[in-house]
Amino acid sequence: MKIVADTGRCIGAGMCVLAVGEVFDQSEDDGTVVLLVPEPPASMAGAVRQAVQLCPSGALSIAESPEEEEQDAGDG
Amino acid sequence: MTEAATRPVTLPLARVRPLDPPEDLARWREEDPIRPLAYPDGHQGWLVTGHAAARAILADPRFSTRIDLLHMPIPQRAAQFRSTLRRPGFFLRMDPPDHTRYRRLLAGQFTVRRMKRLEPRIEEITRDHLDAMEDVGGPIDLVRAFALPIPSLVICELLGVPYADRKKFQRDSAVLLSLDSTVEEVEAAMNDLLDYLDELVRRKRAEPDDDLVSGLATDTDLTDEELTGVTTLLLIAGHETTANMLALGTYALLRNPAQLAAVRDKPEVVEDAVEELLRYLTVIHIGPVRAALEDVEIDGRLIRAGESVTLSVSAANRDPERFPEPDQLDVTRHAGGHLTFGHGIHQCLGQQLARTEMRIAYPALLRRFPGLRLAVPPEEVPMRTNMAIYGVHRLPVTW
Ligand code: HEM
Ligand code: SF4
Numbered sequence: 001m002k003i004v005a006d007t008g009r010c011i012g013a014g015m016c017v018l019a020v021g022e023v024f025d026q027s028e029d030d031g032t033v034v035l036l037v038p039e040p041p042a043s044m045a046g047a048v049r050q051a052v053q054l055c056p057s058g059a060l061s062i063a064e065s066p067e068e069e070e071q072d073a074g075d076g
Numbered sequence: 077m078t079e080a081a082t083r084p085v086t087l088p089l090a091r092v093r094p095l096d097p098p099e100d101l102a103r104w105r106e107e108d109p110i111r112p113l114a115y116p117d118g119h120q121g122w123l124v125t126g127h128a129a130a131r132a133i134l135a136d137p138r139f140s141t142r143i144d145l146l147h148m149p150i151p152q153r154a155a156q157f158r159s160t161l162r163r164p165g166f167f168l169r170m171d172p173p174d175h176t177r178y179r180r181l182l183a184g185q186f187t188v189r190r191m192k193r194l195e196p197r198i199e200e201i202t203r204d205h206l207d208a209m210e211d212v213g214g215p216i217d218l219v220r221a222f223a224l225p226i227p228s229l230v231i232c233e234l235l236g237v238p239y240a241d242r243k244k245f246q247r248d249s250a251v252l253l254s255l256d257s258t259v260e261e262v263e264a265a266m267n268d269l270l271d272y273l274d275e276l277v278r279r280k281r282a283e284p285d286d287d288l289v290s291g292l293a294t295d296t297d298l299t300d301e302e303l304t305g306v307t308t309l310l311l312i313a314g315h316e317t318t319a320n321m322l323a324l325g326t327y328a329l330l331r332n333p334a335q336l337a338a339v340r341d342k343p344e345v346v347e348d349a350v351e352e353l354l355r356y357l358t359v360i361h362i363g364p365v366r367a368a369l370e371d372v373e374i375d376g377r378l379i380r381a382g383e384s385v386t387l388s389v390s391a392a393n394r395d396p397e398r399f400p401e402p403d404q405l406d407v408t409r410h411a412g413g414h415l416t417f418g419h420g421i422h423q424c425l426g427q428q429l430a431r432t433e434m435r436i437a438y439p440a441l442l443r444r445f446p447g448l449r450l451a452v453p454p455e456e457v458p459m460r461t462n463m464a465i466y467g468v469h470r471l472p473v474t475w
Contacts, residue, residue, distance in 0.1 A: 012183025031183025
């Protein structure tokens with residue numbers, strides 16, 4: 001999975017950092033999101049999805065690679 | 077949709093049980109989570125009690141927080157708001173791009189990492205107040221001895237406001253948040269506070285210190301007037317809210333001994349416990365409120381441009397579709413996704429500070445005084461139904 005962060009929308013609420021501090025950080029400058037691990041391993045997928053869901057400003061989304069989508073569908 | 081469900085109602089504040097939202101809200105949420113609401117100024121708007129709808133509207137840019145567009149669901153609030161909150165720097169009441177400018181300037185100061193750095197100092201402040209309580213001995217009012225002074229001192233140090241002046245701003249902000257205050261009282265308190273902080277801002281500009289207001293004065297293009305507004309908003313928002321969470325949260329735990337024991341004895345539940353207390357208590361018991369900028373259809377309801385919508389987050393946080401057994405306080409559940417800090421671009425700027433304060437203060441209090449108990453019967457604790465932020469006026473405790 002690949003995380004897409006739109007810093008233009010981010011309001012620096014820090015929900016993503018609280019949810020998965022290993023993957024998300026915030027800029028010291030304006031508090032907006034910084035991706036520490038833009039392509040997190042599958043083991044973190046659940047937590048990352050939750051962070052995306054918690055983000056109050058809709059700044060985060062996930063771009064799945066085609067193979068993973070297939071895999072996800074296969075896991076059903 | 078039944079006939080009864082479409083009849084406009086007025087927003088209730090009175091509670092049968094002090095820890096549960098007014099009962100009508102639960103019934104309305106079941107019947108119709110988006111229903112007509114009669115506003116005291118004659119406006120016909122909406123009341124949202126369902127979690128999904130409230131969350132969607134809070135995140136929707138077609139709804140505004142501009143004070144000149146809003147109708148308030150509580151009579152006193154309407155007049156109070158109009159006269160005070162339309163000022164430079166009050167970005168809570170601005171839409172993008174004005175809001176964005178302020179939020180960008182401030183968010184870097186309230187990051188998760190910044191708040192982590194404050195932990196040792198917050199622990200120290202908490203310890204000092206517990207020591208003082210121990211010296212004085214019970215019974216004691218926990219609001220004055222613990223819940224109010226800790227967040228007040230923390231926000232003062234962060235902003236660079238002298239704590240010695242606390243009587244002044246605590247009194248002014250109590251007037252500003254009281255639903256019993258007259259418009260004249262609110263205006264006087266606001267002017268008093270603005271005058272005081274205006275002088276502070278000028279002082280910081282002349283002689284910058286190592287604090288947030290000095291940093292904003294030197295590093296940004298904010299005018300004195302804007303900076304005074306920002307400081308006022310941060311000072312009020314920064315101490316009353318957390319103070320009420322600390323006192324009301326302790327009251328809730330004292331009434332639920334098993335939950336209290338878990339928070340006291342199991343460090344690993346504290347994080348979840350704080351989220352659950354935020355959800356269960358929802359001290360923001362009126363609103364937030366938004367106004368539609370254009371016609372918006374949500375769940376088959378047409379909200380027309382100009383209509384106000386009151387998002388009852390206290391009802392939404394008890395929505396069984398989002399939180400199973402919502403009326404149960406369960407400090408071990410994952411209450412993430414509650415709307416107590418709002419949602420969307422205005423979601424609380426100070427939430428990581430508030431979390432840090434609560435994660436430190438609750439367990440420290442309960443561990444220092446394992447025998448903590450109410451010094452009066454629970455029903456005699458005066459509840460803040462007449463304040464913009466819910467909580468207890470006083471909490472007499474002993475140990
Ligand atoms: C438990 C404590 C707190 C609660 C429950 C709380 C709740 C809220 C809520 C619900 C909002 C959004 C209002 C809306 O959407 O209309 C908000 C915004 C805000 N809060 Fe808090 N708050 C708390 C603590 C704090 C603290 C400690 C600070 C200051 C450091 C603070 C500063 C702010 C500011 C500046 C905003 C406006 C944000 C914006 O418009 O972008 N709050 N808060
Ligand atoms: S949760 Fe969303 S708004 Fe908050 S810091 Fe992360 S990306 Fe930005």
